[in-house]
Amino acid sequence: MKHFRIGLLCLAAFPLLTGCAEIFGYKAVSAGLYAASQGVFSRPDVNLTEKNYAAADYLAVQMKNKVGMSDDIFVMPLEEADNPGITSPFGAKVPEGVGLRLGQLGYKTWLSDVATEGNQGLYASLPQGMKPDFVLRGNYQVEREIVKVYLRILDAQNGSVVSYFDYQMPLSREIEKLAETPTRIYKVK
Numbered sequence: 624m625k626h627f628r629i630g631l632l633c634l635a636a637f638p639l640l641t642g643c644a645e646i647f648g649y650k651a652v653s654a655g656l657y658a659a660s661q662g663v664f665s666r667p668d669v670n671l672t673e674k675n676y677a678a679a680d681y682l683a684v685q686m687k688n689k690v691g692m693s694d695d696i697f698v699m700p701l702e703e704a705d706n707p708g709i710t711s712p713f714g715a716k717v718p719e720g721v722g723l724r725l726g727q728l729g730y731k732t733w734l735s736d737v738a739t740e741g742n743q744g745l746y747a748s749l750p751q752g753m754k755p756d757f758v759l760r761g762n763y764q765v766e767r768e769i770v771k772v773y774l775r776i777l778d779a780q781n782g783s784v785v786s787y788f789d790y791q792m793p794l795s796r797e798i799e800k801l802a803e804t805p806t807r808i809y810k811v812k
Contacts, residue, residue, distance in 0.1 A: 669795040675720025678774055678788050682721070682759075683728050685786035686776055690730065690757055696776065697733045697755035698722035703804065704764035704773070713801035715739050717772060718759055725759075732759075755779050765802050768794050 690696070698721070701714040719737040726732045733755065734746040749755060761774040769791045776786040792798070 669793050669798060671716065671792075671798070672720055674790070674792055675717055676724045678717075678772070678790060679721040679724030679728070681788045682774060682776055682786045683725060683730070685788075686757075689785045690776070692729045693731060694756040695731050695733060695749070695753070696722070696725065696757045696759055697749060697779070698737050699758060699760040700737050701760070701772070701774075702762045704762040704771070706804075707762075709804050711802050711804045712739065713770075713798060714763060716801060717763070718761070718774075721774065722759060757785060763802070765794065765799070770794050770798055770802065 698718045700710040701717055703709045703711070703714070715737045716739050719734055719739055719742070722732040722734045722737065726734075733749045735748040738744070738746050756779055758777045758779050759774065760777065761772065763773070764771045770793075771791045772789070774788045775784055777783065778785055
């Protein structure tokens with residue numbers, strides 16, 4: 624479907640290319656086509672910050688009578704659903720955004736483990752020996768045209784689910800790039 628749209632865009636621009644008498648017009652149209660094919664013009668249906676805040680609001684409603692404002696919520700990166708223990712920049716960006724929103728709502732969140740590029744060092748770490756009351760964690764699954772996100776707030780003492788929210792979003796080029804896991808080399812003995 625994605626390739627069909629790009630092809631359609633190219634066909635629509637073809638008359639502009641053939642009618643270009645000036646070299647500038649040809650270059651401008653070619654640059655626009657290239658930018659569109661590379662995802663420069665991001666899709667308006669995926670606003671990651673908006674999705675994160677909406678998810679946090681939903682979680683907050685569920686945990687209202689279970690989690691107090693003075694309780695510590697430790698925020699962890701999301702893991703790939705089919706590769707436990709593996710995460711990506713997307714796996715940090717989603718819980719960071721959710722944790723920031725929970726903080727705005729008055730909850731005490733610890734975000735040092737999900738600090739994305741540019742935010743590292745801005746969040747305080749959980750003090751040595753301190754155990755959180757609750758943990759925000761989950762996983763995500765990248766599919767052909769969507770990303771499924773599964774968020775959970777767990778009681779750190781017994782592991783019970785206090786709040787959860789599952790949602791999906793279209794797989795835009797930006798999200799696809801964020802969800803790429805870095806290559807790791809393992810030494811096997």
